[in-house]
Amino acid sequence: MQLYLHLSQNNHPLDQSTAQHIFRKLLQFDGSTILLGEVGQMLVSSCTLVIIPNLTRRGAPYALVENVVTHADHQGRGYGTLMLNAATEHAWSCGCYKVMLMTGSREPATLAFYENAGFARTKTGFQKRR
Incomplete structure (x- = not known):
């Protein structure tokens, strides 16, 4: 939950009980996963x-x-x-024909980040097709 504080300025942490309840529901939702990136013992992405x-x-x-x-x-x-590469590879291994994401950011650096990761700007969202 501490990592999500870095998601956006207006993101507020959930109380522990609510977060645990939602996390359990997410893990039970067929097809959903949370990918984690660690450096040493620290969760960084x-x-x-x-x-x-x-x-x-x-x-x-x-x-x-x-x-x-x-x-x-x-x-x-x-x-x-x-x-994003790990998410894409997981999606391809599940037979997905595309990977989609959207961002509310208009920051050029954020948009360039998604484009540099292989996502194409289409309409108001991004997608990556196999």
Whole structure:
């Protein structure tokens, strides 16, 4: 939960009990996972990935990435990109035909980060197609 404080300025921590309840629900949600990046014993990056069943594209699922975060002291070292690459590889291994993410940020550096990680700007979101 401390890492999520680095997600955005207006992100407020959940109380421990609520966070544990939501975490258990997330882990029980079929197709969802939280990827973690550690340096030594410190958690420095994370993202949530959800594989979503699909009735189109010959039944190939798609993936949604959310809550991409890197600790402020470790930004610019490639950890966020490693998270996105790991999420993408996991999605491909599950047969997904695309990986999607959206950002509310208009910061050029944030948009460039996603584009440099292989995501294409389309409409108001990003996607990465296999």
